[in-house]
Amino acid sequence: MIWDDAATHDDIVSGGPLHLVVNKPVKLVIGAKDVIHSVGLPHFRLKMDAVPGTPTTLWFTPIKTTKEMIKETGRENFVFEIACDQMCGAGHTGMRGEIIVETQEEYDQWMATQKAQYQTAVVEKQAPAAPAAGAAKDSSAKKPADSAAVAAKPDSATTK
Ligand SMILES: [Cu+2]
Structure with missing residues (x-):
């Protein structure tokens, strides 16, 4: 975070899932601190390298909510996954996260619980x-x- 830039002052850092609004474009700005990783989004058929010292970007628009995917797949435990797609070291298999795609209203409710x-x-x-x-x-x-x-x-x- 660059605190001199006041635009960062309402940014949140979430240790949990990445929350996205359905049908709203999102741009990921990707970096790495140690070695090359790769942001893999298999359900969106996307991946982008994460390179130390060279920010990369990736944008997409989720078109189905997590709840819609649960209904469509019949899998109650369905989650949109983020996984490291580059063999990066001993911790590689643990580099995994989840994305919740939700309505604007659900997103707003979640955001209201977050702290800058x-x-x-x-x-x-x-x-x-x-x-x-x-x-x-x-x-x-x-x-x-x-x-x-x-x-x-x-x-x-x-x-x-
Ligand atoms: Cu990895």
């Missing part, structure tokens, strides 16, 4: 240390940092 990474990584770390135990949970202790984050948002909107 900027909030966790920057704003909360800059919040003044609580003077005593118990005071740390006092919401007033976080107010200066929260106000700064809110104040920064209009600036980001005007720079676009």
Whole structure:
């Protein structure tokens, strides 16, 4: 994340499945930190290398929700899979993830439960240390940092 770019301030980092909206184009910007991997999306018949130092991109539009695929395939445990498609090392077989394709309404409900990474990584770390135990949970202790984050948002909107 490049925190100097205010456009990142509402970005989320999810450790769980990748959530996508049906019939809405998505662009993946792909990188790697160690060796060459490959983002494989078998149900979408796509793959793209993940290369250290050279971002790659991949775009597609999911046209069926996960629920529709469960109905269509008759497989209750159907999931859209992301798997590493390049033999990359000892951990290769564990490089697997899932995609949930859902309606805009379902996506919005999920997104409402997510927290911007900027909030966790920057704003909360800059919040003044609580003077005593118990005071740390006092919401007033976080107010200066929260106000700064809110104040920064209009600036980001005007720079676009
Ligand atoms: Cu791999």
